[in-house]
Amino acid sequence: MSATGAKSVPRSPGSQASLREANRQRIVDTVKHLGRLTQVELAAATGLSTATVSTIVKTLVADGxxxxxxxxxxxxxxLEVSIARQVGVVAALHVGARTLSVALGDLAHAVIAERDLPLPPDHRADTTLDRAALILVGLLENLGTDIGELRAIGVAISAPVDRGTGLVLAPGALRSWRDVPVAQVLEKRLARPVHIDxxxxxxxxxxxxxxPVDDLTDMLYLQLSHEVSAGLVLGGRVYRGSSGTAGQIGxxxxxxxxxxxxxxxxxCLDTEAGEAALVGALRTSHGDLTLRDVVRLSAQGDSGCERVLSDxxxxxxxxxxxLVTAFxxxxxxxxxxxxxxxDVVVGPIREAVERVxxxxxxxxxxxxxxxxxxxAPLLGALELARRETRVVPTEPEDEGTDS
Incomplete structure (x- = not known):
């Protein structure tokens, strides 16, 4: 089914109609993945001529x-080209140890609504997912958007998950979430596709x-929060391992x-660099602090917080x-x-990496x-939802093509 509700007609391989349809899909996919582009930039990104891009864009605008x-x-x-808002929206959730974040975005890389909610320590999965669903529906209603226009939901969670089943594989910072099928629970509540990582x-x-736009294809991302974890990018793709637990370096x-x-x-690394270790090391001198308190006091020049963070x-x-040596x-x-x-944190990491x-x-x-x-996790969840959303243009009667 196309974005406008019409069924696509099968085309014989190699026909002019097949080429036109492929060019239309190439343009839509490029705009969806790269965001807003001028027609000249779109021609460069797709390899099509500017005349062909101009013709196809006009028909796709007319099709909505x-x-x-x-x-x-x-x-x-x-002329800047983007995915039309009426094609639909995507949503994202980030379930962290202390915060729930919810966002709506369009398919052209814009965030159009967002809300954060503090969570109690050791929050329960069922209660948190109920709240997430209510907030998401509320954001849609505030925009005057029906839930039927929601194309997909991306979920970032502070724990390793099996993307195939949406099952939390280990508790991580979310102690009560182990073996909770998050994707299945949300799909049942909202009747929309859910993708989780x-x-x-x-x-x-x-x-x-x-x-930054460059030719970066291999990267180690360090997520330093209540616990320590990593995202490993190899060959331009996030590497998740055979079971989904890759990157649990804590x-x-x-x-x-x-x-x-x-x-x-x-x-484990978490016992020296996780939240419990950091606030525990400062309890005698500073009393009870949160992770944000430690970072804030460090920025204000507190030597004790600086020392704990740098260590x-x-x-x-x-x-x-x-890991740099290995990958x-x-x-x-x-x-x-x-x-x-x-640099209180980035500097010592840089020095240690260069030494090791x-x-x-x-x-x-x-x-x-x-x-x-x-x-970043919330915006990554939006990007995941976009990438899992297929936008299929309708096929017009006739238009120019590149051979």
């Missing part, structure tokens, strides 16, 4: 699939989609005689350096709440703070 808006590039007038994986996806052992971790092992960052950097990514990106501390990883003469690794910020 694309929208255009006057703009300028380098002082010249241009860990917040570290989706934060890495957001950096790929919304960060459970790599760094001290065989260290404290027992919640996973049951001893001396934890150094441990994370040592683990990251070993040879071009870039290590530091994200999550701790990245808000700036196997150097070679053909290049090095770049270590830097993420460009998307703490909203």
């Amino acid at each position: 699939v694309l929208a255009t808006e006057p703009t300028s590039r380098s002082g010249r007038r241009a 860990s917040d570290a994986n989706l934060a890495a996806l957001a950096e790929l989609a919304q960060g 459970h790599i052992q760094v001290d065989p005689r260290g404290p027992v971790c919640r996973c049951g092992n001893r001396g 934890a960052a150094r441990r994370v950097g040592e683990v990251a350096g070993s 040879d990514p071009r870039r290590v990106v530091v994200g999550g709440e701790l990245a808000e501390a700036g 990883y196997l150097r070679h003469e053909f290049g090095g690794v770049e270590v830097l703070a993420g460009t998307v910020g703490t909203r």
Whole structure:
């Protein structure tokens, strides 16, 4: 079924009609994945001529699939192309240890509504998912949008998940969520397709989609929040492993005689760089703090908070350096709440990575703070929902093509 409700007609391979349909789909997919583009930029991205792009865009605007808006590039007038709002919207949830975030976006990479809700420690899955569904429906109603226009929902969760079943594989920061089929529960509540992944994986996806445009295909993303996890990008794709637990570096052992971790092992990275370790190290001198308090006080020059954060960052950097040796990514990106501390955290990670990883003469690794910020998992969930949404244009009677 097409975006306008008409059924597509099968075409014989190699026919002019097949070529026209392929060109239309190429243009729609390019706009959906890259966001707003001028017609000249769209021609360069698709390899089609500007005349063909102009002709196809006109028909897709008439069909209600694309929208255009006057703009300028380098002082010249241009026509910017985007996915039409009436094609539908996508939604995203980020379920963290202390916060629930909900957002709506269009298929042209714009966030059109957003809301955050604080959560109690050890919040229950059923209650939190009920709240998420109510907030999502409320945002749709505020926009005057029917839930039938919601194409897909992306979910970022602070735990490893099986994307095939939507099942939380291990509790992570969400102690009561183990074996909860999050995708299935939300699909039952909202009757819309749900796609789920860990917040570290989706934060890495957001950096790929919304960060600087370059030829980056291999990256290690460090999600430093209530727990430590990572998103590994190989060959331009997020690597999830055979069961979905790839990137759970918070459970790599760094001290065989260290404290027992919640996973049951001893001396995991989380026991030195997770929230409990950070606030615990400051309890005697500072009293009860939250993770955000530690970052805020560090930014204000508190030497104790700076020391605790830099020590934890150094441990994370040592683990990251070993992963750089193993996978040879071009870039290590530091994200999550701790990245808000700036060079107090990023600096020690960079120093440790450079000290640990196997150097070679053909290049090095770049270590830097993420460009998307703490909203990266939420924006990555929106990107996941977009990528899982198929926009199929209707086939017109006739239009120009490139041979």
